[in-house]
Amino acid sequence: MAGGWSQNFDCETDWNIVTEPMKSVDNRQVKCSRGRFLGGSSGVNGTLCIRGTKQDYDDWGFDEWSGEKMFGYMKKAETFHGKDWFQATDTVHGTSGPLHTEPHDLAPISNLVKESLIDSGLPYKPDMFSTGETSQGCGDVMRTIHQGIRTTAADFITKGYRSENITILTEVLVDKVLLTQKNGDLTATGVLTKSKDGVEATFNARKEVIVTAGAYCSPAILLRSGLGPKDQLAQHNIECLVDLPGVGQNLQDHVLCFIFYEVNQPGLTNDHLAYHDDALTSSYELYKENKTGFLSTFPFGIFGYARLDERLADSELWRNAPRKEGRDPMGLAPNQPNIEFWNTELYGGPKQYEDFPIDHKYTFALCTLLFNQHSRGSVTLKSSDALQNPVVDHAYLDHPLDMLVLTEACRFANDIVMKGKGTKDVIKGSWPPELRHHEHTKREDWEGYVKKHATTCYHASGTCAMGTVLDSRLRVKGVKGLRVADVSSIPRVNNGHTQMVAYGIGEGAAELIKEDAKAGTGDRARL
Template sequence: MDTELYDFVIVGGGTAGIALAVRLSEVSDQRILVLEAGLDNSDDLRVKTPAFYLALFGTDSDWGFSTVPQGNLDGRNISVNQGKGLGGSSILNAQVYVPPTKAIIDGWAELGNDGWDWDTIGPYYKKAFTLPQIPEESRQPLAIGNWKPEDAKTDGPLKLSFPGNSVHPIRGLWAETFRRKGYLMEGGPWSDASVGAFSNLASVDPVKKERVHSARGYYDPVKHRDNLEILVDAYVNKIILENGQPRPKATGVKYTHEGKPKIAKARKEIIIAAGALKSPGLLELSGIGNVNILKKYGIETIKDLPGVGENLQDHLLCDIRYDAEDQMETLEDIVKQDPKVTAETRQGGLGSLNGLTISSGLLTFAYLPVMDFIAGTGRDSLIKLINENRPPISAEPENVRARKYYDIAEKTLLNPKRPSGAYLTAIGESVVEPDLNPSLSTPSPTDKYLSIITILAQPLSRGTVHIVSNDPADRPEIDPRYLSNPLDMEILARHTAYIESIANSEPLRSALKQPLQRSSPLAEITDLDAAKRYIRSRAISMWHPAGTCSMLPEEAGGVVDASFNVYGVDGLRVVDASVVPLLPPGNLQSTVYAIAERAADVIKGAYGFT
């Protein structure tokens, strides 16, 4: 069996893995190997063209994960699409690039992670990207007001932009609607503001007009480096752990490349960056995890670590599609993959179709509290809900962890300046999937749509992802247990009901057909019970699984410490979304890059690299 020796072996060439590998390769005398199970599809038109990202779902670029039936979502299996290929999920996400809030990152420190407060971690977010230069005449149509992105002095590998038609009216309509409500984020999301509406940036190159993923942004400019090797079509089956004193040590990995079994050895470390749904399984297959699960599948326990595969958290979203006025520019032809439009796009390049193809259609965002809970009887109702659903006091790790999370969620819900929900628009049919109740669909005289989407920003429900056998090829069992915490349904129902308030507020209302025409009668939400029925039939994943190898104290069910080290094993770290102890309110992309940037400095510091 072929064996090669490196300083660091990184399992997973995705968002975090590539960014981390490139940063480590800055130390020229260190040899880095990245093993990616998928292929390099960077030149695929569906990867390059921002509007075509949905066309990648269900292809070889998608792991095609699905949950077990979710009891609180009418027993539906929910798709959790994750990128398989060089760049990972950054090759098929919707490109939305938004920050967390200061309070959420400070919450990571509150959970027991020293050095993970916003003052320390905030700069790592900005290290990953470069904000665009915006001409003065473009600021008003982009609705960025007093926000001057260039003032942030960023100079990272990812070139961000405000893609699509720069004068599309949705940005201005969204901003003015929330300005009248008192919730416009004047300084933009990268300021100190925590709530409000804004035009969102995207990981789309402002010059090339194509998607910027980790391989394009981080790897392409440095692919000449002799000390950085990336293998695609390389599936890792197991971590090699050697008995050491006082603890076992990770020394290599067994993998299959081009159908042949191989071994890669590491002088210093093995770093797992396979994502929230793959990393825990690799640990379990290697003997690190809950001893009862490992025994069930005949796997020798090297380190009993019950937190592996636990604490799965994900953003649920729910949307309502409205008929838009005829003059509204939408992505209907792109979403439907009309053959004529696709052909014209191939001939005309990424800048054709008046900029339609250079955007996923997600141009606006907002971080908001539950408006019903801000004052008066609504606040009294909130306090009652919080007290009714408070976790019991117990010494078991699961309860210790649950109470810590609940304390942070309570602070968020009780503070009107912290968001419990996020909202965004899609200029077209829902980017999520077709109507889940086609028999109830309302015939529409138009083919112009605007979808308003809400996201449960800080879910309390926690699920699991575990292996189902000792065969590395078998898919894991994924059970997010969506809405299993009753408070989640109460919060999401109120945010979903608020979509109607947004749609009925001027000037956004003027862009929609009147009276409002929705995709289904179920979407006509008149009370909270109606909102809950709609959520059960409609809500799906935002594709942001995290937390399955959580950065938490071991006694609270943690898997890695604040330096990404796996508890009880030397020479082994996890660096990807699985370590995220608490989801940010919006899209996860920027946080994964920040984690990789932080990990690079931590690892360099551990070995005295400069």
């Protein structure tokens, strides 16, 4: 049930990863929830299919992962279901993949926000988040939901795709990859696992071991296996088999701020379906009976991309920052956006927002997300014990340009809401009321807000990156028969959301593995 996503957090279905205190966000720690069940975070994510631009993938600099190829892989994973009102660009959507997608029917507040985005210079281009051809505009976003049912990564190996040559084990933790010297080469020969009740088991590989545990857990597995920075491994008495300084480094995410507003009219938002009286009980019954209603989808509305060149032209930091030819100080070309906006269709977001408007108030947020941050974090081991979560430091907004751009983006978001013709006449004030966003007009007014409220968008990436840890065919350097095939492999997070990237990496990895096996050039095919 897409609407029940947060109920899987802070319990055994969550990895319960929390960052270290981060200096630039008032030394706060941020909860980085991850799904801990079959399908992983695809079962708790926002269901959003925002692919970014083709330039994002061309910037990786690997022929195997060009923008054209990545968009093709993402298309291959999809079965798109249109709606009469939606103007789809059919050529970019798949028709036979396990990933079932459809557009989202907007709540009234989302249509008003859409009007304000257009009024603020972001023209409506319906399927822009699938085509990847727009850096300034607003549009509808496909969701991994069809007929009220969420598609997850598990659907690729269950339901109609169940195969007899796949064995699925749940409640089993991968401790490490088993590595052996063979014919002078360090070779992956299997994995060591631990079950929920502590029983160890070894699984042997006939050809390759493929790690797909995500940006936090994939580097942790490699580190426990003796693959990583030698000095870090020595701290935990782990023998360094291959000194790979990049393992666990280059951690990236999309930093996000929620900005809440109260509206002066009932029925514009969906708060009455969740928080007023006994509404949630009725919504749940409707979902159970028909797979429809408020809980059948994810409560995000219209989305927008924006460039901030003109708004930052008065900033000395922006003007004097180094830049490459044809790129802005964030490293982005004109065909890539600096930021993303979207609105919630009721109060809510990360679980720290708990002051629900139960007394018949109506609220929404305009969310602001930063692209192409300069700051880089890390994932390191707390101990050699696989049952211990890794140490995660996202280093949010450590770079002054990151702080500048997100601060200006929040200022722009507030202008959109308070001045845009769709929303300006329905805003009663900020929520909670003491935030008083409607009085914030200067950039410096917003920096303090950003420090207090910046949070994760759950897009952790880059910690086993191609170029440093992996080659361009996802093979771990210095090891035969071992690949990493998830978003930890990407050198730079895309300017979109990472769900479709994860599926694209999976589809691309499958092609590479088949190519190598057929050509006899796979790491284990020669053995």
